[in-house]
Amino acid sequence: MRAPYGLNILDNCLTCAVREEHLFCNLSVAAGQRLNEIKSTAVYPKGAMLFIEGQQPRGVFVLCAGKAKLSTSSREGKTIITKISDSGDILGLNAVISSRPYEVTAEMMEPGQANFIPRESLLQFLRDHGEVALRVAEQLSRNYYTAYEEIRTLGLSTSPSEKFAKLLLSWSTKTAQTDGTSQVKLTLTHEEIAEIIGTTRETVSRLFSEFKKKQLLQLKGSTLVIRNRVALEKIVQS
Amino acid sequence: MRAPYGLNILDNCLTCAVREEHLFCNLSVAAGQRLNEIKSTAVYPKGAMLFIEGQQPRGVFVLCAGKAKLSTSSREGKTIITKISDSGDILGLNAVISSRPYEVTAEMMEPGQANFIPRESLLQFLRDHGEVALRVAEQLSRNYYTAYEEIRTLGLSTSPSEKFAKLLLSWSTKTAQTDGTSQVKLTLTHEEIAEIIGTTRETVSRLFSEFKKKQLLQLKGSTLVIRNRVALEKIVQS
DNA sequence: ACGCGTTCGTGACGGCGATCACACCGCGAA
DNA sequence: TTCGCGGTGTGATCGCCGTCACGAACGCGT
Numbered sequence: 001m002r003a004p005y006g007l008n009i010l011d012n013c014l015t016c017a018v019r020e021e022h023l024f025c026n027l028s029v030a031a032g033q034r035l036n037e038i039k040s041t042a043v044y045p046k047g048a049m050l051f052i053e054g055q056q057p058r059g060v061f062v063l064c065a066g067k068a069k070l071s072t073s074s075r076e077g078k079t080i081i082t083k084i085s086d087s088g089d090i091l092g093l094n095a096v097i098s099s100r101p102y103e104v105t106a107e108m109m110e111p112g113q114a115n116f117i118p119r120e121s122l123l124q125f126l127r128d129h130g131e132v133a134l135r136v137a138e139q140l141s142r143n144y145y146t147a148y149e150e151i152r153t154l155g156l157s158t159s160p161s162e163k164f165a166k167l168l169l170s171w172s173t174k175t176a177q178t179d180g181t182s183q184v185k186l187t188l189t190h191e192e193i194a195e196i197i198g199t200t201r202e203t204v205s206r207l208f209s210e211f212k213k214k215q216l217l218q219l220k221g222s223t224l225v226i227r228n229r230v231a232l233e234k235i236v237q238s
Numbered sequence: 239m240r241a242p243y244g245l246n247i248l249d250n251c252l253t254c255a256v257r258e259e260h261l262f263c264n265l266s267v268a269a270g271q272r273l274n275e276i277k278s279t280a281v282y283p284k285g286a287m288l289f290i291e292g293q294q295p296r297g298v299f300v301l302c303a304g305k306a307k308l309s310t311s312s313r314e315g316k317t318i319i320t321k322i323s324d325s326g327d328i329l330g331l332n333a334v335i336s337s338r339p340y341e342v343t344a345e346m347m348e349p350g351q352a353n354f355i356p357r358e359s360l361l362q363f364l365r366d367h368g369e370v371a372l373r374v375a376e377q378l379s380r381n382y383y384t385a386y387e388e389i390r391t392l393g394l395s396t397s398p399s400e401k402f403a404k405l406l407l408s409w410s411t412k413t414a415q416t417d418g419t420s421q422v423k424l425t426l427t428h429e430e431i432a433e434i435i436g437t438t439r440e441t442v443s444r445l446f447s448e449f450k451k452k453q454l455l456q457l458k459g460s461t462l463v464i465r466n467r468v469a470l471e472k473i474v475q476s
Numbered sequence: 477a478c479g480c481g482t483t484c485g486t487g488a489c490g491g492c493g494a495t496c497a498c499a500c501c502g503c504g505a506a
Numbered sequence: 507t508t509c510g511c512g513g514t515g516t517g518a519t520c521g522c523c524g525t526c527a528c529g530a531a532c533g534c535g536t
Contacts, residue, residue: 072386072389072390072393072394073394074390074394074395074475075475076475078394080389080390080393080394082389093379094379094382094383095379097375097376097378097379098376098379098380098382098383100379100383103382103383103386104386126372126375127369127372129368130367130368130369130371130372131365131368133368133371133372133375134364134365134368134371134374134375136372136375137335137364137371137374137375137378138335138336140335140375140378140379140382141331141332141333141335141336141338141378142336143382144332144336144341144378144381144382144385145332145336145338145341147382147385147386147389148310148341148342148385150389150393151310151318151320151385151388151389151392152310152312152318154389154392154393155310155318155392155436156310156311156312156316156318157312158494159522159523160522160523189482189483189484190483190484191483191484198393199523199524200523200524200525201483201484202484202485202486202523202524202525202526203523203524204484205483205484205485205486206485206486206523208484208485209485209486237312237313237314396524397492397493398492398493427512427513427514428513428514429512429513437493437494438493438494438495439513439514440493440494440495440496440514440515440516441493441494443514443515443516444493444515444516446514446515447515447516
């Protein structure tokens with residue numbers, strides 16, 4: 001099966017296949033069935049905006065394939081990226097639950113696919129299935145934790161090098177080797193990295209140079225090799 | 239009735255008396271009754287720690303009287319204050335729901351009183367009353383919003399003056415007059431203000447001087463007079 | 477191959493705010 | 507009164523990083 005934007009449609013995009021601990025998994029039969037009725041699947045090209053900061057919440061998106069970047073920006077155009085979401089993530093949940101505007105913009109970074117659940121359907125679904133509401137609360141509190149982590153990064157570590165080291169470590173944990181090295185496919189531009197750690201493109205460039213010189217990392221084509229985790233951890237809490 | 243720490247005990251500290259829109263208000267009779275059984279009231283002196291960042295969650299605190307400051311700090315001792323809570327606020331909810339350690343430290347800034355609901359009791363209560371779980375979810379998503387607001391402040395506005403102006407405005411909204419002025423009782427030290435906006439005590443001192451000179455504010459004893467809201471708003475988004 | 481746009485590297489400069497240092501003030505305790 | 511102490515004002519210094527500027531490198535379509 002062939003979709004637009006050169007992407008294969010996933011015949012049955014069950015989020016459970018992606019994440020066992022997922023919000024909408026292991027539901028009662030009735031709930032699962034109902035969920036299937038109210039969701040709809042769509043395919044998005046690179047650059048597509050799932051929703052934009054400030055819009056009234058239309059519903060939530062469950063990402064099945066592709067990555068999306070969540071960002072906020074100020075009036076003068078300065079932008080910060082708060083999260084890179086990938087398969088299994090639920091986008092827009094906070095806005096829908098609290099009936100406030102989306103607090104971020106969600107933009108596809110590569111072609112992808114997502115399930116959409118309209119706002120009203122979801123709320124009614126939760127009212128009908130109290131047990132799921134509690135799991136939604138759990139999911140929200142997890143979101144809160146990552147937001148808080150962000151606050152700590154922005155508020156407590158002032159220097160760009162510290163934040164850069166933190167970011168590298170967060171990437172590295174996913175593919176850690178026993179010898180302390182790890183490899184990551186680098187899909188972000190320096191500009192985007194700058195928006196994540198709240199600095200400028202130039203500084204990110206200089207940080208790469210500096211960290212290469214210090215043997216903390218290495219670049220092989222577009223794969224980033226992190227060579228010394230302990231040294232990075234030392235920078236973080238320096 | 240007289241409590242320790244020179245505080246009058248509130249005979250019946252119903253949070254509903256404080257806030258109509260409150261989480262635990264307008265419950266079904268059964269739920270309300272049950273809630274009354276599992277809660278317990280205590281009085282705290284100034285400086286008391288309700289809970290400390292990193293501790294396993296024991297339960298939630300519903301603040302009835304007094305103010306509490308929520309803060310996080312890094313290993314090297316740098317501290318940021320993320321919120322000043324007052325009557326009606328629920329503290330520790332995120333930690334309890336997600337069963338993760340408290341993400342902040344809650345310290346009483348003045349003598350006060352709070353209801354305590356133990357972790358397990360609350361979770362069981364929510365399992366038994368699905369309709370309340372949804373309201374908890376709403377509360378959590380509101381928390382998320384304020385956290386996000388914090389992220390925007392820290393990440394998007396770089397200069398201390400901008401953040402200071404933002405803080406003043408947030409104070410001012412509560413007591414706004416028609417002529418654009420407002421009065422606030424100033425209970426925080428410069429040091430604490432510095433920890434809120436992520437700068438140093440000295441800079442806060444200089445900001446006060448600067449803003450006084452610009453006729454933006456005025457100090458009468460310990461009451462702060464905000465004289466020009468529009469000018470402050472201009473600084474925020476400059 | 478050519479040109480064009482995006483991304484990246486790096487130098488020069490300047491300003492802002494962190495840091496240090498010290499004086500001052502108000503207030504409660506001895 | 508005289509300490510001591512927590513809070514406050516303010517000058518001097520200095521280093522980091524944001525800004526501007528430019529050129530190189532890479533990918534991409536025609």
